[in-house]
Amino acid sequence: MSDFPSSKYDRGKIFAKTGLKVGSNYAKHYLKSLRGSNSEQNSQFYNQTAQEILTEFTKLRGTALKIAQSLSIDQGFLPDEFAEAMTQAQYSVPPINRSLVRSIIKRELGSYPETLFASFETEASAAASIGQVHRATLKDGRKVAVKIQYPGVRDTITTDLGLAKTLFRRFIKNSDELDEYFREIESSLRRETDYIAEGESINRFHERFAGEKFETPQWVEEYSTERVLTMTFIxxxxxxxxxxxxxxxxxxxxxxxxxxxxxxxxxxxxxxxxxxxxxxxxxxxxxxxxxxxxxxxxxxxxxxxxxxxxxxxxxxxxxxxxxxxxxxxxxxxxxxxxxxxxxxxxxxxxxxxxxxxxxxxxxxxxxxxxxxxxxxxxxxxxxxxxxxxxxxxxxxxxxxxxxxxxxxxxxxxxxxxxxxxxxxxxxxxxxxxx
Structure with missing residues (x-):
């Protein structure tokens, strides 16, 4: 996959498609329950539905995938099959393409990566929910990791949370009480998509923990913005x-x-x-x-x-x-x-x-x-x-x-x-x- 669906319309279509799948699955499951079902059938049903949600959320990346990650460890209100499937959201996200990476760095840091760095690996070494990481070397010889945020991620937070809340209401009781959980997730996501805030956290943790037992990176502020984060490589x-x-x-x-x-x-x-x-x-x-x-x-x-x-x-x-x-x-x-x-x-x-x-x-x-x-x-x-x-x-x-x-x-x-x-x-x- 080479692009990031950042518009409300494109992301809404994917959420709607996911909602239709979930609704269809639940309707079929209800008909089966009328005829009698067992725990194995319930488990298969939950797993199938969770996998379909995860597939669509992986396409969305960004906030949607972060919601999946937040729910990946059982919080006591999701079926276990959902929690297990959502754990996959921690891994294996397809990266964006090289030309988009170059344009993001140019827009954020003022020049293309081949000009800014002594070396820059065009293939991402890791790709996650809101950004991907590239290895690079600064002109002073320091090896660094450059984290590039997918375009439009911050702009999708409110929309994705609203759409996801509608989706999750299908299988969570007392779903009106979800609001405070989603507000907490939103607050964390807004901070997590601010790479300047993360850079400052890197420095504070380095001051607190770097030593005999722990190693933490150092923030390279001059090669960082709210959407590009550069840190020393470990x-x-x-x-x-x-x-x-x-x-x-x-x-x-x-x-x-x-x-x-x-x-x-x-x-x-x-x-x-x-x-x-x-x-x-x-x-x-x-x-x-x-x-x-x-x-x-x-x-x-x-x-x-x-x-x-x-x-x-x-x-x-x-x-x-x-x-x-x-x-x-x-x-x-x-x-x-x-x-x-x-x-x-x-x-x-x-x-x-x-x-x-x-x-x-x-x-x-x-x-x-x-x-x-x-x-x-x-x-x-x-x-x-x-x-x-x-x-x-x-x-x-x-x-x-x-x-x-x-x-x-x-x-x-x-x-x-x-x-x-x-x-x-x-x-x-x-x-x-x-």
Whole structure:
């Protein structure tokens, strides 16, 4: 695919086509349900519909694909088949063509890439939802990564969100409550499509973390605009490349521990949080550091929400029922006391056990994320929520869950054994401070 459908008309046509497919699928599914259906048929139906949505969203790139990414980790209101399909939105987006790349750089930086850089690779090294990355070398010899935003992405945000909201209302209960989630996504997207803001985040994270354990790029401001971002290049292996080397358990543990420590050091400082924990944003450098290479999605959570979120860990481990109910209500997980409504009681029983499973890594000094029993527990809770397709929970869960659960999935894929002693102290101290 060589172009980006940026007009409201072109994007509206794709959304409409997707909506017709979804509507047709649901009508056929309803007819089958009248004759009797089983869970396997339901799963096939959800998977087919999700794949069709993903296919059309991949054509749209931009905001539409970012919405898919935001929903790729189960938030408790999408069928699991949708969440799994949306995970594919993290990868394999077709790049725009070379002539368009040259014209964007000329418009944004004043000259064509062959004039500005000592070398510039015309083939994109990575293509994602709102932009693609090209390797280059500056005339002073520095190797850099140049991220080019697809044309018109920022202009599509409001339109895409409105169209996507209409689409998702087809399969989410109490869909009127989606508005606050979509406002949160819109706020993040507006910041994520501002490459000057991302460059400033790169500098702040470099100042905070670059050192013995972590490596972060540096922003090259003179070769950057709101739509073109240039940063120093970091060598290293992404997760799949790392696993192909058949690493030892010691090497797996080191990679995993670096990820775990990076997450908790951010909690310790309670400043900005890197809110996009998926394998494409991290790598292991040749000298054994954790490289963090994308800073588009950076969040600062309100202190009251963040404190309550952290309190979920010790209260679940202590099985403090009264404290858990209080937290669930404050975080909008529960609507009423579980003793007052059988539906809330079923949901509470599920959440408290899922919460305990989520808190388990903090229970002992060392935890094995490669344990197949733990993987099955997490998978089982994700697939068997008693109340599906329903929007619940504080809007900030969209990104806090994306960070935390994304970390767990990352560590489970590595199969890392993690030392959790320091992290337990960090969480406890953060709760006292907030």
């Amino acid at each position: 060598e290293g292996n992404h997760l799949n490349e790392f696993l192909k080397t058949e690493p030892s358990q010691t090497e797996k543990d080191r990679y995993g521990q670096l990820l775990w420590d990076f997450f908790h050091q951010q909690i310790q400082e309670f400043d900005e949080i890197h809110a996009d924990t998926h394998p494409g944003n991290f790598l292991l450098t040749p000298d054994g550091k954790l490289g963090i290479i994308d800073f588009g999605c950076v969040k600062t959570f309100p202190p009251d929400f963040f404190k309550n979120y952290l309190l979920l860990l010790p209260t679940h481990l202590d099985r403090d029922i009264d404290a858990i109910i209080k937290l669930y209500k404050e975080l909008s997980v529960l609507k009423t006391h579980p003793d007052e409504d059988p539906k809330e009681k079923r949901y509470f029983d599920f959440c408290i056990n899922y919460g305990y499973t989520f808190a388990m890594p903090y229970e002992s000094d060392k935890f094995d994320f490669g344990d197949p029993e733990y993987k099955e527990l997490i998978r089982g809770y994700t697939k068997n929520a008693p109340i599906g397709n329903e929007a619940r929970g504080n809007k900030h869960f969209i990104y806090s869950t994306r960070v935390h659960l994304g970390l767990y999935h990352f560590l489970m894929k590595i199969g890392a054994q993690i030392d959790t002693r320091e992290s337990r102290n960090i969480v406890a101290d953060a709760i006292k401070t907030l």
